[in-house]
Amino acid sequence: VPVTIRDVAREAGVSVGTVSRVMNDSAQVSPHTRAQVLDVVAALGYQPNQSGRALARGRLPTVAVIVPFVTHPSAIARIRGLVDGFRRVGHPVSIFDVEMPEHADEHLLTLTSGLRPEGAVIVSLPMSAPRVATLADAGLRPVLVDAEADGLSSVVIDDVAGGALATAHLTELGHRRVAFLGDREPDGFGFVSSVRRHEGYREALAAAGVTPEPAYERTAPHGRETACEQTRALLALPEPPTAVFAASDTQALGVLDAAAARGLRVPEDLSVVGFDDIDVAAHAGLTTVRQPLFESGLAAARILQAEVEEASRAPERLVLPVELVTRRTTAPPGSPARSARREDTPA
């Protein structure tokens, strides 16, 4: 038998309004009345019905997270941070997965007219001005992760710098034939991180005095298999690259697959650098540019919570650091095998 605000009011000998005020500890209630009400609340085990509360206030006591491809390791890591962060403040997290470009606007519509959440975190999706305005009309000021928009808080990394970091590592090792493997852009989602990392690649190459080689720059729909295919093509070139910078760890694993299929040793015959530092990167010994995925979720949760509590808060732009993690997939070009692992293929 659910106990309502009326039960509490009757039992405490006050009106529902007073109980409501106590529960929202907003208005000034006399200490005596407050204590009395709280006693009854405890005695009856009263818990406000969130549906009623939601209807009266216009928003549900949940936080919505819109994120493309929840099954991707990088998305998982971010969601972990988000869930962890919101658990600390007691907010259930509703997850909206975007598997196709049109899902994004569908979910946005759900947020604005269907169930209105307390707040929202939007990951990796470009927020056009109309989108921002629509959300704002509904009283929603989402926190962006891996994306930016005027007037909204965001948690990002410097993808250009990250791409340059990876590429510079390779050129410093002595590589001149460095390939780039990124996401094919025209997929309708408008993701920009791969493009930015590509920019960083170009910059670092220029800084190292390496002439760009168009044949070395390839893109493919995101995925391990597609990356493997592209790498096969790369390795079949008359003058194949000695190193590959992949715009994500998933793609870097595909590069590794292609190298293995061709009988190339890594890093002796081919150096590989990834991006993200997802869990498997450590196990694969992959050299990569680490971005704080878990922390990005945590930070977004913290910022959103702060904005919910103080609506007038100024937008915050948080740039998380990237860092090169050197493991076992990078070495100078043509370097001798560290151990005679394959006697049948002498260097």
Added chain:
Amino acid sequence: VPVTIRDVAREAGVSVGTVSRVMNDSAQVSPHTRAQVLDVVAALGYQPNQSGRALARGRLPTVAVIVPFVTHPSAIARIRGLVDGFRRVGHPVSIFDVEMPEHADEHLLTLTSGLRPEGAVIVSLPMSAPRVATLADAGLRPVLVDAEADGLSSVVIDDVAGGALATAHLTELGHRRVAFLGDREPDGFGFVSSVRRHEGYREALAAAGVTPEPAYERTAPHGRETACEQTRALLALPEPPTAVFAASDTQALGVLDAAAARGLRVPEDLSVVGFDDIDVAAHAGLTTVRQPLFESGLAAARILQAEVEEASRAPERLVLPVELVTRRTTAPPGSPARSARREDTPA
């Protein structure tokens, strides 16, 4: 400006009741009226306010998932399945993380008196009769994953058989000194899978005619590091085991750590079998008992949806198959190195 059911009713020249019926396509509405209403709905871009709907119906249009340790790889895999499954039917998933035993009942209370979801999936938590009754009073019949209770649908695996499968693999390889490393039970959560896998271990040992050795059976709080510590103790025994069956892949990785720290070769000096087949297992080359984690989430979503649509549906008990995945961490005891990887330590 939000458009309400009244706007639609006025515009369509019908009553709100009729609009409601059309939106819930439950009652019989004349095709003509229905079409007329739907036209207006489309024209006005009407989307029902879920808060109002929730208040009137007594439940929110979301599905709650209560799961311990969301950050664990196995939980992640299950959640992926759940989110994927519910996305297909358009239900936002609210995630409730359980990090401490008391969180479970807190979340349960939230479901029954706070925000009442359309349905709930509860993972790995034992549901006592009182808990089930409380939920039932609130009209909630949760679907259980990795747990069972009378009158509730559940998605499980045969942990005893899984434990036996792992152990038999080891004895068939010729191992007689086989250790078991599981979760320390009295942690307040009441998880049973590790205990069941332990049973399977004992059964398989008996079937192989191996005398149980208490010193070989150890438990520790779940974790890679704690598993590593326990394994150190195991390996320091006068007559150390030649094989270890760990009740989870995470713990198996800890076993591997301990072996490496002691300079033991795997599988030549020590065979290791894990359980779950989480993502990193493949990369670690870990032999393990695979359970369909992703599928368990998908299946739970499917069953819950069926029960929401047909309340009188009989409970379903789905047993998912387990399967031994043989990789590179198991071999006959004292087997010679397959490759002379460590000349400094001749077999």
Added chain:
DNA sequence: CTGTTAGCGCGTTCAG
């Protein structure tokens, strides 16, 4: 088949 109406549980005026 459709209109009317009474709440669902709570927040929030407005008086006092």
Added chain:
DNA sequence: CTGAACGCGCTAACAG
């Protein structure tokens, strides 16, 4: 500082 009353948007029960 507190009580009374209204309405949030919708569903469902009841007439017709």
